[in-house]
Amino acid sequence: MNEESSFENALELNSSVSKIATVCGLVLVVFIGFLIAATLIFGSKESESRLLGKQAPTIAGVSLDGNEVSNSDPGTWQVVNFFALWCPGCIAEHPELVKFSNWAEENNKAEIVAVVFDSPNLSGIQEFFNSNGGDWPVLDNPSIASDFGVGKIPETFLVSPDGVVARRIQGEVVAADLIEFIESYSDDKIS
Amino acid sequence: MNSALGFGFVSLGFMASLIGTFGGIYALISGKDFLLKTLRQWSWLIGIGALGAFVVMEVAIFQRDYSINYVRQVGSSSTPRLYNFAAIWSSLEGSLLLWMLVLAGFLLAVTIKFASKPNDPLLGWALVVMFGVSSFFFLILFGPANPFVSSEIPLGFIDGPGPNPLLQNHILVAFHPPMLYLGYVGFTVPFAFAIASLITGRVGDGWLLATRRWTVFAWTFLTLGIILGAWWSYEVLGWGGFWAWDPVENASLLPWLTGTAFLHSVMIQQQRGILRVWNISLVCATFSLTIFGTFLTRSGVFDSVHAFSESAIGPWLLAFFAFVSLGSIFMIGWRGNLLSSKGAISSFKSREAAFLANNFLFGALAFIILIGTTFPLLAELIDGTQLTIARPYFDSMGRPVGFMILFLMGAAPLVPWGESSTELLRQRLNFPAVAGLVGLLISVLFGARGFYPLVAFTLASFAAGSALRQLFRSVKNQKFRGVLGRKNGGMIVHLGVVMLAVGLVASESYRVDQVFRMKVGESVTLEGNSFEYVGSGDSEDSRVQTRFVKIKINDNKIYEPAITRYRRQGIVVPTPSVRSSLVKDIYLVLDESPEEQDGPIRLRAIVRPLVIWLWIGGLFMGLGSLLAVLPAKKKVDLAAIVEAKTS
Numbered sequence: 050m051n052e053e054s055s056f057e058n059a060l061e062l063n064s065s066v067s068k069i070a071t072v073c074g075l076v077l078v079v080f081i082g083f084l085i086a087a088t089l090i091f092g093s094k095e096s097e098s099r100l101l102g103k104q105a106p107t108i109a110g111v112s113l114d115g116n117e118v119s120n121s122d123p124g125t126w127q128v129v130n131f132f133a134l135w136c137p138g139c140i141a142e143h144p145e146l147v148k149f150s151n152w153a154e155e156n157n158k159a160e161i162v163a164v165v166f167d168s169p170n171l172s173g174i175q176e177f178f179n180s181n182g183g184d185w186p187v188l189d190n191p192s193i194a195s196d197f198g199v200g201k202i203p204e205t206f207l208v209s210p211d212g213v214v215a216r217r218i219q220g221e222v223v224a225a226d227l228i229e230f231i232e233s234y235s236d237d238k239i240s
Numbered sequence: 241m242n243s244a245l246g247f248g249f250v251s252l253g254f255m256a257s258l259i260g261t262f263g264g265i266y267a268l269i270s271g272k273d274f275l276l277k278t279l280r281q282w283s284w285l286i287g288i289g290a291l292g293a294f295v296v297m298e299v300a301i302f303q304r305d306y307s308i309n310y311v312r313q314v315g316s317s318s319t320p321r322l323y324n325f326a327a328i329w330s331s332l333e334g335s336l337l338l339w340m341l342v343l344a345g346f347l348l349a350v351t352i353k354f355a356s357k358p359n360d361p362l363l364g365w366a367l368v369v370m371f372g373v374s375s376f377f378f379l380i381l382f383g384p385a386n387p388f389v390s391s392e393i394p395l396g397f398i399d400g401p402g403p404n405p406l407l408q409n410h411i412l413v414a415f416h417p418p419m420l421y422l423g424y425v426g427f428t429v430p431f432a433f434a435i436a437s438l439i440t441g442r443v444g445d446g447w448l449l450a451t452r453r454w455t456v457f458a459w460t461f462l463t464l465g466i467i468l469g470a471w472w473s474y475e476v477l478g479w480g481g482f483w484a485w486d487p488v489e490n491a492s493l494l495p496w497l498t499g500t501a502f503l504h505s506v507m508i509q510q511q512r513g514i515l516r517v518w519n520i521s522l523v524c525a526t527f528s529l530t531i532f533g534t535f536l537t538r539s540g541v542f543d544s545v546h547a548f549s550e551s552a553i554g555p556w557l558l559a560f561f562a563f564v565s566l567g568s569i570f571m572i573g574w575r576g577n578l579l580s581s582k583g584a585i586s587s588f589k590s591r592e593a594a595f596l597a598n599n600f601l602f603g604a605l606a607f608i609i610l611i612g613t614t615f616p617l618l619a620e621l622i623d624g625t626q627l628t629i630a631r632p633y634f635d636s637m638g639r640p641v642g643f644m645i646l647f648l649m650g651a652a653p654l655v656p657w658g659e660s661s662t663e664l665l666r667q668r669l670n671f672p673a674v675a676g677l678v679g680l681l682i683s684v685l686f687g688a689r690g691f692y693p694l695v696a697f698t699l700a701s702f703a704a705g706s707a708l709r710q711l712f713r714s715v716k717n718q719k720f721r722g723v724l725g726r727k728n729g730g731m732i733v734h735l736g737v738v739m740l741a742v743g744l745v746a747s748e749s750y751r752v753d754q755v756f757r758m759k760v761g762e763s764v765t766l767e768g769n770s771f772e773y774v775g776s777g778d779s780e781d782s783r784v785q786t787r788f789v790k791i792k793i794n795d796n797k798i799y800e801p802a803i804t805r806y807r808r809q810g811i812v813v814p815t816p817s818v819r820s821s822l823v824k825d826i827y828l829v830l831d832e833s834p835e836e837q838d839g840p841i842r843l844r845a846i847v848r849p850l851v852i853w854l855w856i857g858g859l860f861m862g863l864g865s866l867l868a869v870l871p872a873k874k875k876v877d878l879a880a881i882v883e884a885k886t887s
Contacts, residue, residue: 066517066576074569081562087617088539088554140394177396 100214105129105206106196108162112186113175118162120208126159126231127208130222131194133166134177139203141221147182148224158231161185164193166202209234242305243390246296250388253289253340254378256282260371268364277358279367283351286374290344294337297328297387306400310334310387316402318783318807323408329417330403332538332553333387338418340377342425346454347374350429354450362447365436366429373428376560385553402783405806405813412472420465420492424530426458427495430502431527434520438571443516443578448506453869455506455523459499460865466492467858478814478829480753480846482854485634490613491533494606498526501602507726508592511657516579517572518599524568531561536613587659594652601645608637639692643699646741649734650676650703653710653727668709675705688746696745704738707731729868736860743853747825752847755831760838767847769826770794776834776841783807786815787833789841793819793826801843803833825851 100106108120108129120127130146132139146161153159163185165174174187197206207216207230216230260282267275300308301315301324314327314334328334347370354363381387407413430451437447469492474482483489502522508515539554572579585592612629654668679701683694710731715722722728756764756771763772774790788802799817806813816829825848832842 066579067573070569070573070576074566074573077562077565077569081558081566083614083618083621084535084558084561086621088558134396134398140396181395 100197100206101217103214104212105208105214106193108164108188108193110188110190110193112188114186116186118186118188120162120212123160123208123210123212125157125210126153128153128159128161128227129193129197129206129208130161130163131166131197131202131204132163133202134174142203143177143181143183145222145224146185149222149227150183150185152224152228163187165189166194207231242296242300242303243308243388246293246300246308246388247386249289249292249296250378250381250386251289253286253293253344254375254382256285256289257371257375257378260286261368261375264364264368264371268361268368273359276364279364279371280351280355280358282371283347283367286371286378287344287348289378290337290340290374293381293387294328294341297334297337298325301325301327304400306393306397307390308387309389309391312393312397312400314403315400316783317399318781319402319408320783322411322414323403326407326414326417327403330407333381333385335417336377336381336385337387339421339425340374340381342418342421343370343374343377343428346370346425346429350432350454361440362433362436362442362450365439366432366447369432369435370428373432380553380556384556405804406476408806409804409813409815410472410476412468412475416465416468416472419461419468423458423460423462423465424495424533426454426461427499427523427527427530429454429458430523434523435568435571438520438575441575441578443520443575445510445513448509448519452506455499455503456865456869459496459503460862462492462496462499463865464858464862466496467855467861471855471858474851475816475818476813478816480751480816480827480829480844480848482851485612485631487613488533488537490609491529491536493609494533495526495529497602497606497609498522498529501599501606502526504595504602505599508595512583512585512592514581514583514585514592515596516581517576520572520579521568522599524565524572528561528565528568531557531564535561589655589660589662589665591652591655591657594648594655598645598648598652601641601648605638605641605645608641609634612637642741643695646696646699646703646738649737650699650706653706653731653734671709672702672705675708676702679704688750690749693745693749697742700738700741700745704735707734707738724867724870726868729864729866729870732864732867733861734864736857736862736864738857739853739860740857743850743857746850747848747854750849753844755842755844757840757842759840764845766845769845769847771828771843771845773841773843774798775838777837788815789830789834789843791817791828791843799826799828801828801830803830820852822850822852824849 105120105127108118108127110118112118128146128149132142134140149159150161153161161183165187178184178187197204203221205218205222206214207218207227209215215234260279263275263282264279266272267279297308297310299305300311304311304315304317306312306315310331310333314330315324319327329338347367350370351367354360357363402408433447433451437443466489469489470482473484474480499522502519505515505522506519509519535554535557538557585596587593612633616629650672651669654672655665676698680694680698682701683697688694688697708731711723711728714728723732752767754766758764758771758773760773760775763770765771770793772792772795774792776787776789779786779788784807785805786802788800790798790800792798797819799819801817802815804813804815814829814831816827818828819826825846827846827848829844829846830841831844834841
C-alpha cells in the first residue's frame, strides 16, 4: 500500500513532473540517437550480404546461345546480374549494363554474366537482347540465385578477379558507378 | 493523366493540411473566431485530397496504367480482382495512401462529431494537431514517397509483377492491413485531444470523455488487426505458427499494450481524479509507438516478414517519432503544475490499486518486448556481435507477467473502488475461485499436464469466472442491456482474452510436429490421426503453377497441401492445408513436393490443440469492445458530462 502511494506521489507532485519529464526526455534522446545510428548502419542495404568478402558461389552452365559459362578461373572482374523481363527495374537498367559492357570490352577489365531469375518465356529474352543491345551470356539456372541469396531483382554482384564477392547492388545499377568501383578497387590492390 | 490527377489530389491535401495547421495556430492564438470556423473547410479539403489520391491510384492499378512507376511495381494483368484491389497497400507508397485515407476519415469524423462547437479552443487545437499529423504524411506522399511518379514505359515492358506472392494468396491480406491502420491511425484522435488539453491547460477530464469512444474504437481495430495478422501468418507462411516475435509484430504489440493500460487507468482518473500525468503520458506514448512501429517496418533496419515494404522513408519517420515523443514529454513537463492532483490510493484492496498494478504489468511487458526487439541492434552496434533474441527470451520473460495479468483480470473486477472489507472480497471471490478449481480439474481430466499450462488454465478459469459473475448479475438486472456498457463489454473482452490465453497455452504446450517421408498409397499416424498419401496433381493458370498432394485424414476428407510457384515473381511458396475444429487443428505442409506425378514426398504434419480459440477469442475481444461503447443505461452520457463539468 505504501509503495503504491509513494509511486502515486512521485507521479503527481508538481516539481517532480517536470523532473521526471526531463529524465524521460533524456532517456528518449539517447534512445533516438541509438535509432539514428542503427538506421545509418543497418538501413543501407549493401552491407547485408553474407557473401561479401567471401569466395563467390560457382556459376556454371550453358548459356541461352549455347556456350559454356563458368567462373572457375575468371582472371577478370565478373558482374553477375540477376534479371527478368517482367521486372521493371531490370529493363530500366539494361542500357546501363550495355554501357558498362562496352567499357569493359574496350578495357578488357570485366565480363557480365546474366542469370534469368524466373521467366516463363525464355525466347523473348533473345529478342530483348537483339533489340536493346548486349551480348553477354545469359544463364537459366534457378540454383544460382539461391546460392547468391537473391530475393528481389534486379540484383547484381561484383566478383573480383580472384573470385571474391566485392560488392552487392540491390536495385538498378549505374554504369559509371560500376566502372568507378572497379577502377578504384584495382588501384587499392596495386598500391 | 492518372499521375497528374493523383499528384494534384496529394498537393491539395498537403496544402490544406499546411494551411489548416498554421492558419489554425494563428486563429487560436489571435482568438479570431471567424477564422476558427474555417477549420472545418480544411478538413473537408484534406478528405477530398486523400480520397481522391486513393481512388486515382486504384483506378490506375485496375487500368494497368503502367506509366505510373508504382503500378509497374505492384500491378499485373494476372492478379485476381480482390488482390488487385489490395495491391495498393502491398508496397510502401500505396500503403501510405491508405494511411492518409484513414487519417482523413478520422479527421472528418472528428470535425463532424464536434461541429456544434466550432469556437471551442480545445477542439480547435485538437484539429490543429491532426492537421499537423496529416501535413507530415502528405509531405511524405508529396516528396520522398510520391506514389504518382511516372516515367516512360521502358521498351519491352509488357506486364507488371503484381504484389508480393505472400500478399496474394489469402483473403486475410485484404483485411489485416486496413484493420491495423484503423487502429494505428485511430490513436491520433486521443493524442490530438491530449495535446490540445495540454496547450489549453484544460487538463481535467473533458478531453478524456470526449475521446473515450475513439480510443476504444482504435483499440478494437488494433486488436483485430494484430489477430488477423497472426491468423494470416498461420494460414499462409507454412511454418505452423502464428507469432514469431518478429520485430514488426512486436512493434504492433507495443502501442496495443500501452493503449490497453490506458483504457484501464483512465477509469481511475474518472473515478478518483488522480493519475492525470500518467494517463496523458500513456496516450502520447501509444501514439508515439504507432509511429515507432511504422518506422521499424519501413526503415529496413530489421529483417522481417514485412521486409517487402522497406524504403527510404525511415529517417523521416524517425524524425517524426523524435518530434512527437520529445514534444509530448516537453508539453507534459511544461504543464506539470496543472496536471498535479491531490489524493492518493489509500487501500491495497481497491479497484484503483488493482488497475495500477495492471498498468505496471502492461508497462513491464511493453518494456520487455522493447528491450528484446532493440537489444540485438544495440549489441551489433557496440561490438559487432550478431545476437538473436528469440522465443525463449520472450516466453520466459513474458510468462510470469502473463500469469499475473490473468490473475488481476479475475481479481480486479471483484474489488470495489475505495476501501473494501476482507469479508466482502471473500464473498465475491467464491464463484471465480470455484471456477478456477473446476477449470483445473477439467484440464487434468482432459489430459493436460505440466506445471505452467495448468497454472495458466487455472488462472484463466478464475478470470473467466469473475467475468461471468459480473455478466450474469448484470443480465439478471438489466436483461439484454446487461451486456452493454463499459464494464459489461469489458467483461466480454476479458472472456475473449481468456479464450485467447487458453488457445495460446494449449497450442504452444501440446504441439506435436513430425515430418514423414511418404510414397503414394502409404499411410502414417500421428496422435491418433491417420494420413494417407492418395496422389498428387498439378494445376496452373496465368498467375501460378501449383503442385498439390492429396492427403486423406482419418479415412475421411482429403486435404491438399501444395507448393505454389508465382510465375511473375519466380518465388515458390508452400501453401499449407489446415483442418480446424474446436478441439484441435491438423496442419499439413509439404517440406518436399513430388518431383514427378505421385512421386515421394516429405510431409510435415502438425497437431495443435485449441488453435481456433485464438481467433474466436479475438472475435470476442472485438465484439466486447464494441459493446463497451454502447451506453449501458439510457442518458448515461448526459450524467457523465454534468459530472465532468462540476468536477
